[in-house]
Amino acid sequence: MPVEVVMPKLGLTMTEGLIVEWKKKEGDEVKKGDVLFVLETEKVTYDVEAPQDGVLGKVLVQEQETVPVGTVVGYLLMPGEKADAIVAAPAAPRADAAPAASAAPAARAPRKPAGEKVKLTIIGGGTGGYPAAIRAARLGAEVTLIEKDLLGGVCLNWGCIPTKALLQTAGVIKAMKSSDLFGISCKGYDINFKTVMDRKSAVSSQLTKGVKGLLGAKKVKVIKGTASLVDKRTVQIAETGEKIVSDAILIAIGSKPIVLPIDGIDGPDVMDSNAVLSMETLPKSVVIIGGGVISCEFAQILSSMGCGVTILELMPTILPGMDKDISAILHKEMEASGIKIFTDAKVKKIQHKKKGENIVTYELGGKELTAHAEKVLATVGRKPDLEALNLDKVGIACEKGAIVVNEHMETNVEGIYAAGDVVGGIMLAHLATAEAECAARNIVGQDWTMNYRVVPSCIYTDPEIASVGLSEDEARKVADIQVGTFPFRGNGKAMVLGKTEGMVKVIADKKYGEILGVHIIGPHATDMIAEAVLGMNLEMTAEELAHAIHPHPTLTEAIMEAGQTLSGGCIHMP
Numbered sequence: 089m090p091v092e093v094v095m096p097k098l099g100l101t102m103t104e105g106l107i108v109e110w111k112k113k114e115g116d117e118v119k120k121g122d123v124l125f126v127l128e129t130e131k132v133t134y135d136v137e138a139p140q141d142g143v144l145g146k147v148l149v150q151e152q153e154t155v156p157v158g159t160v161v162g163y164l165l166m167p168g169e170k171a172d173a174i175v176a177a178p179a180a181p182r183a184d185a186a187p188a189a190s191a192a193p194a195a196r197a198p199r200k201p202a203g204e205k206v207k208l209t210i211i212g213g214g215t216g217g218y219p220a221a222i223r224a225a226r227l228g229a230e231v232t233l234i235e236k237d238l239l240g241g242v243c244l245n246w247g248c249i250p251t252k253a254l255l256q257t258a259g260v261i262k263a264m265k266s267s268d269l270f271g272i273s274c275k276g277y278d279i280n281f282k283t284v285m286d287r288k289s290a291v292s293s294q295l296t297k298g299v300k301g302l303l304g305a306k307k308v309k310v311i312k313g314t315a316s317l318v319d320k321r322t323v324q325i326a327e328t329g330e331k332i333v334s335d336a337i338l339i340a341i342g343s344k345p346i347v348l349p350i351d352g353i354d355g356p357d358v359m360d361s362n363a364v365l366s367m368e369t370l371p372k373s374v375v376i377i378g379g380g381v382i383s384c385e386f387a388q389i390l391s392s393m394g395c396g397v398t399i400l401e402l403m404p405t406i407l408p409g410m411d412k413d414i415s416a417i418l419h420k421e422m423e424a425s426g427i428k429i430f431t432d433a434k435v436k437k438i439q440h441k442k443k444g445e446n447i448v449t450y451e452l453g454g455k456e457l458t459a460h461a462e463k464v465l466a467t468v469g470r471k472p473d474l475e476a477l478n479l480d481k482v483g484i485a486c487e488k489g490a491i492v493v494n495e496h497m498e499t500n501v502e503g504i505y506a507a508g509d510v511v512g513g514i515m516l517a518h519l520a521t522a523e524a525e526c527a528a529r530n531i532v533g534q535d536w537t538m539n540y541r542v543v544p545s546c547i548y549t550d551p552e553i554a555s556v557g558l559s560e561d562e563a564r565k566v567a568d569i570q571v572g573t574f575p576f577r578g579n580g581k582a583m584v585l586g587k588t589e590g591m592v593k594v595i596a597d598k599k600y601g602e603i604l605g606v607h608i609i610g611p612h613a614t615d616m617i618a619e620a621v622l623g624m625n626l627e628m629t630a631e632e633l634a635h636a637i638h639p640h641p642t643l644t645e646a647i648m649e650a651g652q653t654l655s656g657g658c659i660h661m662p
């Protein structure tokens with residue numbers, strides 16, 4: 089089949105390109121990598137290369153014409169094909185050129201005549217729902233927010249915040265254990281588990297109260313109850329029967345843990361993350377099924393307080409999907425701290441012998457092995473929680489258990505939007521907020537689209553991990569790349585802190601130096617990644633990073649020096 093040659097998208101802000109010159113003409117043979125045409129945008133002039141060998145069969149867009157990104161500008165014929173094999177559509181952008189996930193484009197919510205407020209109902213008061221309520225109210229909408237449980241959702245009550253509060257306790261314990269290094273001899277310590285858990289809960293409830301105050305200040309009507317859809321403009325509260333009619337609805341109901349079909353998974357000592365956060369006593373030992381982000385954070389929390397932890401991960405590495413060098417460093421650090429990790433381990437069954445005595449059987453390298461523990465924690469991911477909503481009643485399209493939305497965060501039903509964990513994909517609090525705010529803006533009549541190119545993700549283990557953009561493996565598949573690394577052992581501030589483990593990795597396109605990904609493992613990685621986020625949003629090159637003057641002594645100098653390794657070499661490594 090003839091291969092389409094399209095106007096590429098070279099950067100976040102590029103929407104169209106001018107064809108300056110065709111370097112090949114119809115009928116010319118081309119080899120993969122030959123320059124087909126030169127394009128020009130507001131920012132760059134770029135040689136577009138042939139994606140594979142062939143013959144340039146047809147040119148659809150002529151020199152000096154400007155066309156949107158994604159437009160088919162010509163066709164390459166494969167060996168044996170004739171020009172009449174091309175059934176060329178008129179030059180128009182391809183649907184898949186859109187930068188974000190897209191469903192069938194739906195019309196926008198009806199705007200109110202000037203002076204009339206848009207009425208918006210939001211289902212779910214988590215990190216998607218509550219910022220959307222505040223944003224929409226700031227933009228003049230009349231907002232009702234329905235929450236069945238606690239404002240702040242998983243993030244403030246059962247996720248980001250409580251786990252980080254407990255990791256802070258783990259950090260204090262580690263600091264005490266290593267205090268000799270700083271000349272302070274610490275003669276042991278006692279852990280008051282109740283105080284640890286109370287502090288965690290106090291941080292959550294202070295934030296949740298803050299959310300309530302913010303919503304009140306913006307006159308958002310908050311209803312406690314379980315909402316479902318009656319029709320495309322009406323929501324009903326199950327507990328009271330109350331019906332709310334509005335101009336638009338935003339669904340932000342989040343997700344729930346995936347429960348694996350493992351024999352014994354419903355046993356009395358098997359916990360999910362909520363159960364761990366509600367524990368009244370620290371177990372002596374825990375087997376954690378799954379080696380993802382949540383598992384690794386809990387492993388360090390529990391292990392730091394003296395609980396024996398074993399992780400069983402099905403994939404060949406912990407943190408599957410993460411840059412391999414980075415996950416290998418964390419693996420080594422966790423094992424050094426006494427956490428047992430088995431990868432390629434398939435859990436077969438969990439046997440509950442008696443209270444606090446459980447045997448987890450798993451397969452590893454063709455052998456059946458067992459791990460014994462007081463408790464079992466199963467954290468193998470989360471999935472959207474759609475059951476109570478009545479989505480079928482209004483015909484909202486779902487795919488792989490998640491609500492489908494277009495780049496405006498609107499579902500296939502006009503006026504109904506969805507955001508956060510409920511739309512699947514990357515499930516992170518800051519992404520939920522970004523998506524929900526995008527929806528809120530569109531609902532009040534603005535025109536916003538989501539872009540998923542620069543979404544940071546962070547892991548709050550010790551050492552911390554943070555990344556944005558493509559991993560090295562992903563980048564190699566799509567571009568000719570260069571990789572610069574800089575270890576924290578070459579950074580003065582890291583030595584001051586006594587935390588020299590880890591490194592920064594910068595991945596850049598070879599031709600123009602544009603940064604495609606940044607990965608950090610080391611102290612304060614989760615704060616430092618914001619520099620890379622901002623830079624990548626502005627299409628920063630490695631050279632620009634290398635030449636930006638960074639303050640001294642700071643950990644951020646390691647990011648600059650990783651950039652310098654791609655731009656003439658760094659200073660503090662041979």
Ligand SMILES: Cc1cc2nc3c(=O)[nH]c(=O)nc-3n(C[C@H](O)[C@H](O)[C@H](O)COP(=O)(O)OP(=O)(O)OC[C@H]3O[C@@H](n4cnc5c(N)ncnc54)[C@H](O)[C@@H]3O)c2cc1C
Nearest residue numbers: 212214215216236241242243247315342508509515516517
């Ligand atoms: C242990 C753990 C740690 C995490 N750590 C991090 C982290 O460090 N950083 C990060 O970015 N992300 C983290 N996450 C993920 C993050 O919490 C979620 O991505 C985020 O909360 C999603 O926000 P949301 O608004 O889509 O959903 P949620 O926060 O789940 O909010 C949805 C809300 O809707 C309510 N609701 C559901 N159905 C209805 C209904 N029918 N009617 C009314 N209300 C309803 C729920 O009660 C809930 O309050 C973590 C998750 C877990 C489980």
